[in-house]
Amino acid sequence: MIALVNSLDQHSIVDLHARFLELLPRIELHGRIFFRHLGCHDKKADAIQEMRALAWKWFLRLVQRGKDPANFLSTFNGFLSRAVIDGRKVTGMEKAKDAMSPHTQRRHGFRVESLSVPSRITHKNHYSAIHGQQEHDAFEERLCDNTVTPVPDQAAFRIDWPAWMKTRTERDRQIIDDLMAGARTLDVSRKYGLSPARVSQLRGEYQEDWHRFTSESVEMDLERAAA
Numbered sequence: 001m002i003a004l005v006n007s008l009d010q011h012s013i014v015d016l017h018a019r020f021l022e023l024l025p026r027i028e029l030h031g032r033i034f035f036r037h038l039g040c041h042d043k044k045a046d047a048i049q050e051m052r053a054l055a056w057k058w059f060l061r062l063v064q065r066g067k068d069p070a071n072f073l074s075t076f077n078g079f080l081s082r083a084v085i086d087g088r089k090v091t092g093m094e095k096a097k098d099a100m101s102p103h104t105q106r107r108h109g110f111r112v113e114s115l116s117v118p119s120r121i122t123h124k125n126h127y128s129a130i131h132g133q134q135e136h137d138a139f140e141e142r143l144c145d146n147t148v149t150p151v152p153d154q155a156a157f158r159i160d161w162p163a164w165m166k167t168r169t170e171r172d173r174q175i176i177d178d179l180m181a182g183a184r185t186l187d188v189s190r191k192y193g194l195s196p197a198r199v200s201q202l203r204g205e206y207q208e209d210w211h212r213f214t215s216e217s218v219e220m221d222l223e224r225a226a227a
Contacts, residue, residue, distance in 0.1 A: 030077035053090045
């Protein structure tokens with residue numbers, strides 16, 4: 001941006017800035033209409049501000065190329081608004097894996113919200129509510145980052161998994177191994193001559209059968225314990 005401005009003499013910058021200010025009201029109007037779906041006032045204001053900054057940068061670049069954005073302002077505004085909603089900024093694009101990025105959230109179909117229960121509550125609210133202590137403890141437990149499977153669950157899995165795999169055909173076992181290794185549905189379908197839809201269906205069938213198998217194992221263990 002600095003290099004772009006430095007390439008123009010001071011008088012040109014003043015004239016261009018005045019010309020840009022003439023176009024700015026129509027750019028802002030387009031932004032207010034395009035971003036009207038944003039419920040948060042601050043997010044809408046940020047988007048319009050980003051559109052202003054990006055408009056100035058693109059305006060200078062087009063002028064350097066001998067083009068006047070005023071001649072195609074509607075198209076110019078359309079590209080600006082779509083660029084902002086896709087995460088483009090004057091300083092570059094938002095990170096594709098940033099969970100806080102609205103573009104990433106739209107692309108992968110999720111959203112980030114505030115916690116429904118505050119992690120810090122007053123002593124009065126903590127103990128005056130029925131089961132307040134239990135609910136707060138359960139909430140904090142869900143927030144704990146625990147990637148270690150409990151030892152009893154590890155032992156049960158090491159017994160149940162091989163036993164369950166023996167109930168499946170050799171072809172099923174190969175498909176399951178590929179899916180567990182992270183192979184894409186399309187790759188698995190091509191490897192085994194299946195449609196992607198069939199692979200997705202099989203994935204669901206395997207999951208249901210595994211849950212049914214482990215449920216039966218638990219029931220058998222309970223029966224043995226009660227005997």
